[in-house]
Amino acid sequence: MDNLGAPVSYLALQAHLPVYDRDGNRIGVIEHVLADEGSDIFHGLVVRAEYLLDRPVFAARGQIDTLYERGVTLTVTADDLREPAEDPIAADATDDSVAEQAREGLRRAWEWLQRPQ
Template identity: 40%
Template sequence: MSYLVLKDGTDVYDRSGDPVGTVDHVLADEQANIFHGLLIKTADGHRFAGGDQVDGLFEHGVIVAEPAGRLATPAADAPAGLAENRATGLQRAWAWLVEPK
């Protein structure tokens, strides 16, 4: 399934099938067709799964490579050493969270 039709609220699971949370927002640059990743609502707050950490997008669920505790927490400054696309995604996740709605 394409990230373009993924709905907010879709359940997210890790590779072992354990629940991670639900999709809160898809982070992408649709004009450039770049999928940055997913902002995921978990029991412990928001987490970010970069596009390279998303193993599958399905109508009734998403599979990510890491359990919730190992996914990055969105912040204004991305930690050093992250790949550029993941750092960009984390910054976009933070901006979306703090943007007035």
């Protein structure tokens, strides 16, 4: 495992940071940080699991050991992580309709920016 830097808040986490299991094995990268920043509630992480051929898994807050500047360590092994669909909040974050809505919103914004003024 590489030097992951100093511990940080969930607010500093970014997509694509590596995630390591309790044995130090890299299992994937952060896909989504699940939190309600307004209420300061950290729910967990959706991880793009490389060991599962790039499928997402969910790491609940209680399964996360430490959040670092350049990665995350878990208190469990990769086999202990479950599908995002098994958690309502994680399921919403990985729902294709949410991604489609975001793409549509970005498309409309781009079209608006391209209109002659």
